[in-house]
Amino acid sequence: MDSGLQIDNVQDFARVIGNNDNLWELLLNREVSRFEEKIKYEHMIQDLKGVMNSTQGIVIEVNIFRQLKFIRVNYRGGFIFRYEKEQFIKKIHKISPTISLEKIRELVKIDKETEKRQAEKQILLENLKKHFEQDFPNTYNFYQAKCAEHISFQNYQAEKSNFVQLWIQQHLNFNIDLEQAAAIGAIENHAQVVARAGSGKTSTLVNRALFLQKHCGVAPNEILLLAFNRKAAEEIRERLTSKLENSIPYVMTFHALAYALVYPEESILFDEPDGGQSKSRIVQDELISTYIHKKALEPAFYEEIRALMMAHFREDWERIVSSNNTSLKNDEMLRYLRSLPSEGLDGKHYKSFGEKVIANFLFEHDIQYKYERNFWWNEINEINYRPDFTIGDKKGIIIEYFGLEGDSEYDAMSNQKRDYWQNSPNWHLLEFFPRNFRIDGEKGFCALLKQSLEDVNVY
Structure with a gap:
């Protein structure tokens, strides 16, 4: 059929648009005429029936919902009749003004493309629902990659x-x-x-x-x-x-x-139970075997490793050099290292000189301990408490060094700690103070610490 032709009758129009029922809306406000002049009418509710003579009317409604339902035509004289689609094709003939065949074909093409997009969209929606059900966290990525163009x-x-x-x-x-x-x-x-x-x-x-x-x-x-x-x-x-x-x-x-x-419950770095270092030594041995021994012959790499290892001890080393203590014997050097204010013999940093002395004593005498292990002071208020030294797991000895004795707020907190341990029958509190250094200095303090540990059967 020539695309330049004009469609002037309902029968050709129905054949061209096929199943594209929404194109029936092209007839809205167009004049149509019947094959027969006489129209029989009968109202289903009101007692109205008869015959009228009229062939021409205006299409005033095309009701479409998924598929064509009916078409209303307003005839001259105010009579409005409703036709089912097949009835309309059979009864109605001419259309005016005519409709371009080319326009209909364009609309049919657009309608098919729209229908295709709707079908694709429906498939994608079903796939989206499957992703919601099976892989909800990654559904947005699927939407962005596959669906955003259609949905x-x-x-x-x-x-x-x-x-x-x-x-x-x-x-x-x-x-x-x-x-x-x-x-x-x-x-x-x-x-x-x-x-x-x-x-x-x-x-x-x-x-x-x-x-x-x-x-x-x-x-x-x-x-x-x-x-x-x-x-x-x-x-x-x-x-x-x-x-x-x-x-x-x-x-x-x-x-x-x-x-x-x-005040975190655990240390940032992982410590093995009971202060063990077996896993740490395995890693150290692997590191030494893989990266140091195998590459010791490479001068550049050797210098990098040396610089890295020395960086950890640089501050202490600079103190030794600046104090002209480089010629000290081993036992003298050990005593000097003990005097450094922050780092203990175990490599950990302590907050006070007293804490460091306690840590060095425990370390030298192979007494396993944990520094600032977490205890829950008040579980209801979710407040934790970390005493200075803990010896034992579920029971044992607590060592507190009350370094700011004499400060009213600090002393009040110290009393709360005493009450806490007094109400903890599995633990025994040992208290030490800066005044314990006044008699015979560090030596006297260590003697007091040793005697206190012996009294509770630890040393």
């Missing part, structure tokens, strides 16, 4: 919120709205939720943690929930425990987090 970001967010809302209802038996679902599912970036009091922020926070852990596979030790007060933190902890039992994330107050950062 808007708003559509993606809506689908995600719908999924989260349904998941929470099915798995947690809890109803949330779409705004809460959006907050729970916002894992692509940082999210800030601002809402009035009583709007469900706490439940949203709890549901988010549950969703991340139970559906997204996030480990509980990778989740931290913070609250402004202990009551809120305890409420969050109880809600999580009811769903997760013992595998709950970290829950604490902002104050407790700050305290834990300033």
Whole structure:
């Protein structure tokens, strides 16, 4: 059929557009005429029926929902008739003004492309839903790579919120709205939720943690929930425990987090139980064997290793050189090293001279200890306490060097520490003070330390 032709009748129009029912809207506001002049009419509700003579009318409505439903024609005289599609093709003949065949073909092409895009979009939406179910944390990457061209970001967010809302209802038996679902599912970036009091922020926070852990596979030790007060933190902890039992994330107050950062429960560097160094020596031997012995013949590499190893002792070495002590014998050099203010014989740095003397004594006499091991002073307030030296694991000796004795606030804290250990039957507290150095100096202090340890059967 020549594309320059004009379509002037319903039958050709129906044949050209085929199943593209939405193109029937091209007939809106066009004049159409019937094959037959007489129109029989009968109202199903009102008692109206008869015959009228009219062949021409105006298409005033094309009702389309997934497929063509009906077409309304307003005939002269105010009579409006509704036709089913097949009835319309059979009864109605001419169209005016005519419709260009080329225009129809362009619209058919566009309609097919739109239908194709819709089909592709539907497939991608189904794939998105599978990713929501099977790999939620990486769904956004899939959307960006495969779907963004066909599915808007708003559509993606809506689908995600719908999924989260349904998941929470099915798995947690809890109803949330779409705004809460959006907050729970916002894992692509940082999210800030601002809402009035009583709007469900706490439940949203709890549901988010549950969703991340139970559906997204996030480990509980990778989740931290913070609250402004202990009551809120305890409420969050109880809600999580009811769903997760013992595998709950970290829950604490902002104050407790700050305290834990300033006074961490464990040392930053890992120490083996009972002060052992077997793993450290294995690493050292491997390092020495691999990087030093094998490359000792390379002068440049040798100098780098030498510089690195000397850097650790440079400060002490410079003190030795500046004091003209380079000719000291071994036992004299050991005594000099003991006098350096910060680093003990074990290589650790101590906060006071008294602590260093205690550490050197324990180290030299092969008494296993831990420096500033963590104890929970008040578990309710989440405050930890780190005494100077701990000998033993679940019971044993605590050594405290009260270096600021005489300061009122410091003495008050010291009394709290005494009370704490007095109420801990498995531990015995040994106290030492700067005044213990006044009689016979370091030698007298070590004698007192030795006698105190003997009295509790440690030395």
